[in-house]
Amino acid sequence: MSIFQNFINSSHSKREFLITLFIKIAGYSAIVFVGMIFIFLLLEGLPAVQKVNLTSLVSSRWYPIEDYFGILPLIGGSIIITLGATLIAVPFGIGSAVYLSEIAPHWVRELLKPLVEILGGLPSVVLGFLGMLVLSPFLRKLLDLPTGLTAFTGAILLGGIAIPTVMSVAEDALDAVPRSYRDASLAMGATEWQTIWRVTVPAARSGVLTAIMLGIGRAIGETMTVMMVTGNAPILPRGIGNLFSPVRTMTATIAAEMGEVANGSVHYHVLFLIGIVLFLISLAVNITASTVIFRQKKRQERILS
Amino acid sequence: MKSSHMRHRQQQFGFSLLTLMTLFTVIPIAGVVIYILILGTPAINWEFLTGFPREGMRAGGIWPAIVGTFYLTLGTSVFAVPFGIGAAIYLSEYASDNRATQLIRIAIINLAGIPSVVYGLFGLGLFVLFLNFGTSILAGSLTLSIMTLPVIISTTEEALRAVPQAFRTVSISVGATKWQTIRRIVLPQALPGILTGVILGLERAAGETAPILFTVAAFFLPRLPNSPLDATMALPYHLYVISTQVPGMPIKIQYGTALVLLVFVLSMNIIATSIRSRARARRQW
Amino acid sequence: MNKISIQNYSLQYSDGTESLRNISLEIPANQITVVFGPAGGGKSSLLRVLNRLNDLADVIHQEGNVYLDSVDILSNKLDVINLRRQVGMVFARPVVLPFSIRQNLTYGLEVAGEKDTERLNYAVENSLHKAALWEEVKDRLDDPAIALSGGQQQRLCLARVLALEPEVILLDEPTSGLDPISTGKVEASLQDLKRDYTIILVPHSVQQAARTADLAVFLLQGELVETARGEVMFTNPQDQRTEDYIQGRFG
Numbered sequence: 001m002s003i004f005q006n007f008i009n010s011s012h013s014k015r016e017f018l019i020t021l022f023i024k025i026a027g028y029s030a031i032v033f034v035g036m037i038f039i040f041l042l043l044e045g046l047p048a049v050q051k052v053n054l055t056s057l058v059s060s061r062w063y064p065i066e067d068y069f070g071i072l073p074l075i076g077g078s079i080i081i082t083l084g085a086t087l088i089a090v091p092f093g094i095g096s097a098v099y100l101s102e103i104a105p106h107w108v109r110e111l112l113k114p115l116v117e118i119l120g121g122l123p124s125v126v127l128g129f130l131g132m133l134v135l136s137p138f139l140r141k142l143l144d145l146p147t148g149l150t151a152f153t154g155a156i157l158l159g160g161i162a163i164p165t166v167m168s169v170a171e172d173a174l175d176a177v178p179r180s181y182r183d184a185s186l187a188m189g190a191t192e193w194q195t196i197w198r199v200t201v202p203a204a205r206s207g208v209l210t211a212i213m214l215g216i217g218r219a220i221g222e223t224m225t226v227m228m229v230t231g232n233a234p235i236l237p238r239g240i241g242n243l244f245s246p247v248r249t250m251t252a253t254i255a256a257e258m259g260e261v262a263n264g265s266v267h268y269h270v271l272f273l274i275g276i277v278l279f280l281i282s283l284a285v286n287i288t289a290s291t292v293i294f295r296q297k298k299r300q301e302r303i304l305s
Numbered sequence: 306m307k308s309s310h311m312r313h314r315q316q317q318f319g320f321s322l323l324t325l326m327t328l329f330t331v332i333p334i335a336g337v338v339i340y341i342l343i344l345g346t347p348a349i350n351w352e353f354l355t356g357f358p359r360e361g362m363r364a365g366g367i368w369p370a371i372v373g374t375f376y377l378t379l380g381t382s383v384f385a386v387p388f389g390i391g392a393a394i395y396l397s398e399y400a401s402d403n404r405a406t407q408l409i410r411i412a413i414i415n416l417a418g419i420p421s422v423v424y425g426l427f428g429l430g431l432f433v434l435f436l437n438f439g440t441s442i443l444a445g446s447l448t449l450s451i452m453t454l455p456v457i458i459s460t461t462e463e464a465l466r467a468v469p470q471a472f473r474t475v476s477i478s479v480g481a482t483k484w485q486t487i488r489r490i491v492l493p494q495a496l497p498g499i500l501t502g503v504i505l506g507l508e509r510a511a512g513e514t515a516p517i518l519f520t521v522a523a524f525f526l527p528r529l530p531n532s533p534l535d536a537t538m539a540l541p542y543h544l545y546v547i548s549t550q551v552p553g554m555p556i557k558i559q560y561g562t563a564l565v566l567l568v569f570v571l572s573m574n575i576i577a578t579s580i581r582s583r584a585r586a587r588r589q590w
Numbered sequence: 591m592n593k594i595s596i597q598n599y600s601l602q603y604s605d606g607t608e609s610l611r612n613i614s615l616e617i618p619a620n621q622i623t624v625v626f627g628p629a630g631g632g633k634s635s636l637l638r639v640l641n642r643l644n645d646l647a648d649v650i651h652q653e654g655n656v657y658l659d660s661v662d663i664l665s666n667k668l669d670v671i672n673l674r675r676q677v678g679m680v681f682a683r684p685v686v687l688p689f690s691i692r693q694n695l696t697y698g699l700e701v702a703g704e705k706d707t708e709r710l711n712y713a714v715e716n717s718l719h720k721a722a723l724w725e726e727v728k729d730r731l732d733d734p735a736i737a738l739s740g741g742q743q744q745r746l747c748l749a750r751v752l753a754l755e756p757e758v759i760l761l762d763e764p765t766s767g768l769d770p771i772s773t774g775k776v777e778a779s780l781q782d783l784k785r786d787y788t789i790i791l792v793p794h795s796v797q798q799a800a801r802t803a804d805l806a807v808f809l810l811q812g813e814l815v816e817t818a819r820g821e822v823m824f825t826n827p828q829d830q831r832t833e834d835y836i837q838g839r840f841g
């Protein structure tokens with residue numbers, strides 16, 4: 001055994017100890033970061049509640065120059081655009097997921113899925129740019145509006161941005177439904193179409209719901225695109241008609257105004273407060289979505305035997 | 306019960322509808338890329354790529370923005386890659402299936418979902434102001450790193466888990482330690498998958514605007530940054546600036562900038578996916 | 591003196607069943623000890639005790655003592671890494687590492703800190719000779735190991751263990767996936783190897799047990815039913831259950 005004697009010398013195991021330590025720290029870092037983000041938002045955002053009283057925060061006038069900090073129009077703007085985007089992204093995202101997973105020939109799927117996922121990676125500023133230069137003039141003419149920079153334009157673009165998320169996650173979920181489910185249904189005389197909607201999609205419903213939630217999360221959080229195409233008017237939307245007028249979202253407000261405020265001013269703190277609202281919304285959306293993801297298959301493969 | 310003829314018609318109609326919907330999704334994607342390619346190409350020339358902006362950015366080139374985005378991507382990788390891979394190793398090789406691990410997973414999912422502009426706020430609060438890094442490449446890279454982390458962690462973990470368990474058992478059985486097993490077998494085998502994940506993460510960092518708005522980006526800075534504590538121009542922010550903030554901006558320059566950004570990001574995407582598919586074809590297990 | 595001494599050993603996995611119950615067994619050096627019995631009897635579990643591979647499994651309880659050359663190998667102060675070099679293991683499925691043939695053989699030595707190329711080369715050649723594989727692969731040591739046939743891969747796995755110069759070799763159904771010719775080769779090398787090593791084999795059939803056993807151990811549902819010399823066990827078993835199993839009345 002002589003050749004082994006110089007092993008496990010202390011420097012070797014010390015190195016291994018340090019590496020393992022780093023791995024563990026990195027492992028827990030995600031928790032630390034989420035915690036830190038929340039703490040910093042709270043530290044900078046909560047003073048807003050002291051400096052502006054709650055009733056004026058929860059009002060419908062956003063005009064910071066004259067110290068009107070009502071965030072309702074911004075929340076309303078985010079809601080109307082997200083709603084519109086969801087109405088687009090859900091049918092198209094799930095429809096194309098069903099198509100790719102259940103109907104399309106193999107090669108089509110291999111071609112289109114990566115293509116759609118590329119859209120998920122396109123910088124949102126590029127989409128906003130095209131939205132401004134191409135989509136909004138087109139919609140203005142088409143719908144004969146005074147301006148093309150509307151909630152509707154934003155919703156369409158945001159829907160497009162959310163589709164890859166919805167499609168990709170939903171497609172994975174559909175793909176994971178065992179072949180035997182479909183075979184059993186087809187053997188009982190159902191058509192493929194009936195099998196899709198009565199067997200496959202219901203069997204994948206938790207994954208499909210996750211897909212929808214993640215799509216919504218993506219839409220609420222999107223910043224640059226909406227800032228560039230929605231006209232940025234902080235008007236509280238009061239009905240479906242507002243879909244065709246300019247609005248302003250929470251994200252766009254932060255992005256547009258944070259650069260110009262004095263650090264520590266009331267306006268600065270209010271923008272962080274909006275950040276808290278956004279953080280909490282995304283937390284709620286993602287925790288809902290993630291309850292499903294956890295039914296992950298375990299890797300407790302037995303030791304070789 | 307509907308007649309079989311009816312059911313057949315229903316199916317045909319349904320299939321056609323879904324096919325159409327998919328086309329409706331895919332064609333605009335291809336359209337966006339092609340459109341920018343066509344309108345952007347005329348702007349591309351040597352001066353545009355390597356020159357400094359002139360005449361209030363209405364002429365000249367975008368070199369500082371290209372360099373800035375390159376530095377930011379590099380800076381992001383310095384922090385995000387070791388931490389992301391470390392966390393993935395922890396989850397795949399060390400963590401047992403308990404509460405703490407669940408909490409880590411929830412945290413990762415939430416990190417992935419936090420709006421990018423909120424990362425910007427956080428970066429402003431922590432790095433720019435509290436730690437006093439100022440608007441700088443350092444502050445911006447760190448902000449982007451945390452945003453990129455979940456992408457790197459999840460793809461890397463997936464790659465690690467794909468390495469057959471039997472290799473680990475064999476390695477341990479001939480007297481390797483856990484870390485030796487990871488270092489010599491698991492990591493090399495998972496490398497292509499890890500690279501793919503890292504590049505996809507960095508791709509996201511390269512294209513983001515909102516997180517760098519208040520942490521690093523300079524509106525106009527006609528020189529190159531020479532330390533991590535300098536501010537810098539960056540492609541995505543530059544595109545935002547010239548398309549919304551500068552009146553009388555030649556459209557050609559705007560499309561040219563969009564094209565450069567698109568090529569920067571898409572080439573990363575293509576590299577990442579081709580590494581993945583090439584490795585899949587060559588894999589021995 | 592016996593190489594390995596197992597005294598009143600019991601083992602329970604997290605699923606609750608007692609996979610080994612109060613096992614006492616003396617394993618002699620330089621012989622082939624065959625551990626056989628029906629599926630789920632605890633044969634693999636027993637082998638994994640001997641090189642502490644059960645450390646990777648969900649063990650919730652174990653008691654009793656296991657000694658290797660009078661060293662308590664269950665002790666938590668034991669240098670497990672060193673134990674695994676002394677007690678090598680060949681698994682049922684030939685798992686070659688995703689390297690070249692040569693690297694498969696040097697892997698164990700390299701993680702042990704061996705850098706000397708001469709010694710590494712010597713270990714490669716020597717272990718391949720012992721596993722009766724040298725002639726077949728000597729010209730392609732740097733080819734990927736995965737390109738070998740199943741039988742060759744399994745002998746490579748045996749060589750990989752031998753390269754570490756262990757004292758004990760555990761083989762868990764090493765020929766279950768092999769054709770008769772490869773099986774014969776492996777069995778023949780075991781007969782050679784027992785001069786230098788203590789061998790513990792889980793056979794993949796009663797016939798193989800009868801062919802190879804110096805000492806035979808019958809395990810049934812975690813219980814050690816009978817231990818006897820090979821020639822006695824397969825001609826004149828003492829316990830009715832052993833006889834029934836050997837006769838093929840169950841299993």
Ligand SMILES: Nc1ncnc2c1ncn2[C@@H]1O[C@H](COP(=O)(O)OP(=O)(O)OP(=O)(O)O)[C@@H](O)[C@H]1O
Pocket residue numbers: 302303305603604605607609628629630631632633634635636647648
């Ligand atoms: N890693 C493990 N975790 C939990 N239980 C296990 C594990 N390995 C084995 N067992 C259980 O222990 C018992 C004995 O299994 P073992 O694999 O030792 O039997 P065996 O005699 O080798 O059987 P086979 O002939 O099928 O290989 C079985 O009930 C099995 O389910």
Ligand SMILES: [Mg+2]
Pocket residue numbers: 305633634635762
């Ligand atoms: Mg077994």
